Every structure is written in C-alpha cells, then in structure tokens.
Amino acid sequence: MPRAGLRRLRSPRVWGPGGAVIVAGAVTAVALTAGAGPDTAATADGLPHTTVEISPGDCGRGWQHPHSGTQVFDLRNSSSGAAEVYLRGAGGGPVYGEVEGIGPGTTRQLRVRLGPGAYAFTCLPDDANATTGPTVRVTGGGPAGPAAAPVTQHDLIDPAIDYQKWVAGGLDDLVRQTEDLRAAVTDGDLAAARTAWLPAHLTYERLGAAYGEFGDADQKINGTTAGLAGGVHDPGFTGFHRVEYGLWHGESAAGLRAPAAALAEAVHALRDEWAQDRMDPAALGLRAHEILENTAQFELTGRTDYGSGSNLATARANLDGTRAVLVRLRPLLTTRYPELPRLESGLDRTGRLLDGFRRDGRWTPLDALSRAERQRTNAAVGDLVERLASVATLCDPRRTV
Template identity: 75%
Template sequence: MRATVRTGAVGAVLVAGGLLAGLLLTGGADDAEAGRAAPDGLPHTGIEVSPSRCGRGWQHPHPGLQVFDLHNTSDTAAEVYLKNPADGSVYGEVEGIGPGTTRRLRIRLGRGAYAFMCLPDDTHAVTGPTARITGGGPAGPAAAPVTEHDLIPAALAYQKWVGRGLDGLVGRTGRLRDALADGDRAAVEDAWLSAHLAYERLGAAYGAFGDADGKINGTTAGLPGGVRDPAFTGFHRIEYGLWHGRSTTSLRGPATALADAVKALRDDWTEARMEPADLGLRAHEILENTLQFELTGRTDYGSGSNLATARANLDGTRAVLARLRHLLVTRYPELPVLERKLDRAQDLLDGFRRDGRWTPLDRLDRRQRERTDAVLGDLVERLASVATLCDARRTV
C-alpha cells in the first residue's frame, strides 16, 4: 500500500475509460489551427471555448473520425465536454485549456445529437448549440458523468469497511506482538504475514492514513541508513529482522510500536475523511502499485511473500469496486469482462499457495512470471477505465 507518483501533461484529454470503443481521444499541443491543411489527414473544425460563445464554429457536422481544435478565447482556464444534449452523457473531454490556447479533441462521431459544454474555472458551465449528424453509423458509446455527490455514499461505505478492517488489524498486530513475547519463531512468522496481509487489503485508504502509513508499512526508500535507519519501522522492519536471523527478543520493541501505531490509526479513523473523488483512482492504483512494487520484488525484505501481498491487493481492489459497482453498471459495458478477469487473476495467484505457504517470487519460472505480469497488467489497463469514469465531473 503506497502512493504512485503520476505524471502527465496538464490538459490531456481523458479517454472515458477506454470503454468508448468508437472514440479515439487525444490531447494536443497549442499549435493546432483551424482551417489549415492538417498533417494528420483528418478534417479539423475550430471550436470556440468561452462563456459567451461556447461551441461556436461547428457549421457542417459530419460523421467519422475528425478533430476539433478547441480554442479558449476567454481569460480563464476551462475544460470542455462533448456531450449528448438530451441526457448529458459525455463522449469526450479535454481538461486544462488555458486562456488563448488551443487543444485538440480527436474523436469518431456517428449519427446523433451533440453539444459542447464549456466549464470555465470559477464560473458556471455553459452549453453551446446542438449539432445533429444524420448520416453514418450509430453514435458511439457515451458515459453519464459521475459527480462528487454520486461518490459520497460509496466513499462513506468504503470508509466504514476500512474501519472494520482496522478493528481486525488491531487484533492481528496484538497477536504478532504476543507471539514475539512467546519466542515461537514459526508462530511469529505466521502472525506477521496474517497481519501484513490484513493491512494490504485496505489499499485504497492509504491517502487518508497520512503519516501513519509510513510508520506501519514504510520501506527503506529514501532512508539514508537503509535497514538500520531509525525511521525504518513497521511491518517491513519486523520482516527484515525475522528473515535475517534477528532474535525474537530484539523485535519486541518494533512489534509493540507497530501495534501502537495501528491502534492509534484505528482510534483516529472515525475522524478521518476520504476524498470521494479519489475512490475510482485508488481502484486503479492498488494494482498499478502491485505491478510496480510487489511483482518486481522491491518490497521483499526476506519473507518472500510478494505474491501473497498481490493477492491481498486484489481483495482490496474488489472492495473498492463493490462500493462503485452501482455507478459502473450503467456506464462501463466492460464491467462483466473486468469481473471475469479479476476471477482469473485470483485463481492464478491462489495457485501459488501450496500447503499453506506462498511461493516466493524468485522461484517462479519465466512462463509463470510472464503470465502473472500479463494478467495483472491487463487488469491495470482495465481499471484505468474505472478511474476515468469515476473521476468526479462538474455538471453545472
């Protein structure tokens, strides 16, 4: 459970989940000029973005793949949706169009009615004139925008689920501390794994855990002293000691500190507030982080439990999706496929657990590694659709 640093150009077009199979949306640079012969060979149409003239310039609507050059003539940044004016569902969008700049919306259109909605910063949305296309095939799929209001019940339900998980985690870290006091190494290792996986299942909440996440599940990344750094604490500190021959007595202090940190987190959780707009993104990031950290072995401090962690992360992903499902069933036609792919990944990972023990990552053969990477990678791509569709959007 750890944050991913994400990069990207401001104002890039958000593909509505990749689910819009008939559409291809890309963000463009500021050199697009309506009316010029385009090097891409596609027809271009200049569209004005402003509170008073939103959507002006679309004089000859036609079907097929085309480019809209969205030029912001106002003095404030804006985002733009191309929507169905009847029900507000969105075909494509571009964010962060700065004053005086132009960005491109590349999209395939079919038969139907369309209108541009301009959403300037700090003012009301404006919908431009309706354009109708009578020829060509049917209009491509569109997704009803999800608002922050829509996401609040899902976030509250997930937050309650996390609270119950933290209650259980308090008990598990307490048993780990007690096992270390008893000195039974095999029991300690089992208690450590049980507690660590319980924490990893809470993956979408890390943003709300604040500094507690570092104390509980931090690694040596950025610590000058590495495994000997005083700031190296929590699960991985204990893991390193257990699987590098440290005495159980020497690990009692770190285990007590871990149990105390978990209890403090649990006690503070009722006052925490998750950002509803982040929930869809977290569903994607859990498995994105799994690929980056677990399936590369970067977080293995000796236990060889990365595949077990990946399996716990899969449970964490399902927990988020369960709270978002009512929003996705009408917006994401590929949801049944995603759910089947989750089942496939679960079966694959469960196959690495034999006689109660997980296969260490470095004992997988090449075929197993490639298949695991491919299955989880495919899920990450599909969950990017969930992140996009559940990105909170303005409607007014």
C-alpha cells in the same frame, strides 16, 4: 506497498470501442491543409478538423457546419485561465469526450465519432461556473461513438460511506492481528511471530483504496526504506517491513520488541482516528486503479520484499482490495462500462493464477517463479491495470456547474 498518491487525470479522454476509455496525450494543433468545409480542414491524420472556442463567453463557437463520422475538434482556449471541456449529448446527455487542463492560449485536440443527434460543448473554466455552447444537430451517417453518463460527486457518496465502514471492520481485524504479532515477539517466540506477521500484513494490504486517507500513518505502518539514508538501519524505517526484515534476518526478539510495539500502537491510533475521518468520494475510482498499478510496480518487481518472500501473497491481497472497491462502484459501472464483465472475469483468472503459487500452505517467493510464470503474472496484472484505468476515468466526478 508504496502509494502513488491521489492523481487527477489530466488528458484528453474519449470513450473508445466497447466503452473503454482511450486516454491520449496532450496534442497541440497541427498546421491545416486543404479545407473540408467552411469551418473544417483535413490534416495529415486524414480526418476533418474543426476549431472550437472554449472560453466562457464563446463556448462552442466555431462549430457551424456539423457532420457525422470520426473527426477532430481543435479546442482553443482564448481566455486568461485554464479550463476543461466536455462534448455531451444536448440537454445534459452522456459524455462523448473531454479534455482537462487546457491552459490559456493553448489548443488541444479531441477525437470523436459522431452520429445523428444533438450535441453541445460544455466549458468549465477554473474558478468559474460552467457554460454550455449552442446545440448542434448532426444528421446522417452511422452511430456515434460510445458515450457514458457522467458520474457526479453525489453519486459517489453512498459507495464511499459503505467502503469506509468496510475499512473500519478491516482495521478492527488488523488491531487484533498486530497484537498477536506483538505478543509473539514479546514472548520471544519468533517462529510464532513469523506466522502471525503475514496475515496481519495482508489484512492491511486489502485496505488499498484507503491509503490516501491514512496520511502519515501509512508510512509508519507500511513504509519502506525508500528515501531513508540509513536503509534498513535507519530510525525512520518502521512498521510491517521493519518487523519483516528483523524476523527473516536473524534479529533477536529483544531487538524486535520496540518495532513490533510501535507497529501495534500505530495501528491502534489509525483505527481510532478512522472513526472520525471522512473518505473523499472522488478518490474511490482512482484508487481502484492505483492498487494494482502499485502491485505491478512494487510487488511484482520484488521491491517491497524484506525477507519473507511474500510478494505474491501481497499481490493476491491487493486483488481482494480492488474487488472491495469495485463491488461498491458496480451499480455506477453497470450502465457506463460495457467491459465490466471482462474486467471481473480478468480478476477471477488472475486470482486463480496467484492462488496457484500457494503450495502446501506456503507462498512461492517471487524469485522462485519460472520465466513463463512471471510473464503470465505480469501480463495478467498489466491487463487489469489497463482496464481499471477506464474505471478511474469513468468514476472521476464531472463538474456540472
């Protein structure tokens, strides 16, 4: 499936009900009306607003009259550079909300629910050390909104190393399977080649969180015709889908020998290079989300079907790939993401749903599903994508200096 590439999450974030992460769009400050206190004002949203400075020299300035309950902080960056900001429990406590990428001269909003306790803003300008504002104590009211202990780059190193070793084992399997595919094509046994194609392709698809580290090799191994002027006949169309197209569109074994050999050689090269690579730990949580995001965008729409009708098998492999990441992130998520059991249950249900489309050893083509079956599948994967967005946010490493 095509890869979205590593994207940094750049939007206001706050832990919502049940610990889920609410991601809101950038919102500039609105006009204020009647004041609710010396440093707050009520707006059309009915909530008190407090304007807070986030520049390095004035981090947290303006929050002088704290109160409990749901409220909005209008975060004003009066410095000459971009910055991000966290609202945390005082003394390096859990994060209640954050906003990234606040440009110079820009005001962005952060909505949180505060209860009794001590809080402080931490401001992190680009290319400068973090600064922490004054501690502010809130009294009275109900409990504060959900919060999560920040994940650091160091926290992700061991999960990333373990995942990288797992990928190495998968690449060993992939080398053997693509060699089987090449041998069948070389022998002229196209029926055996069609049988060998799917297991090899699914092995590759299970390695989902590593695609960003594969670089140009991913395009050689699993690229599509997107952006190719010649479509399926373009010389740049290579890899699994090139072989798939030929196998299911009547191409001769002689015509497929070069594409099958190129695929096997690209896989060999990737396996050898992977032993020297180092996966970016910061990418792990984001990749867990992107795997199924791409599944919904490309596999469940049939955009990557070049004749085999195996999109649902690929979706199932992508589900396995997501689990492989979550297993390694689970120690970090257990104490940070209360919705983790529901996410895992959703993965189980979706797995059973997809498994039901494999009948008598054959996967149902996407276009053979009933409307109700497609709706159930899209809804199940869509729900997982939403939940995995929370995982991506929670596992996005926070700066501490």
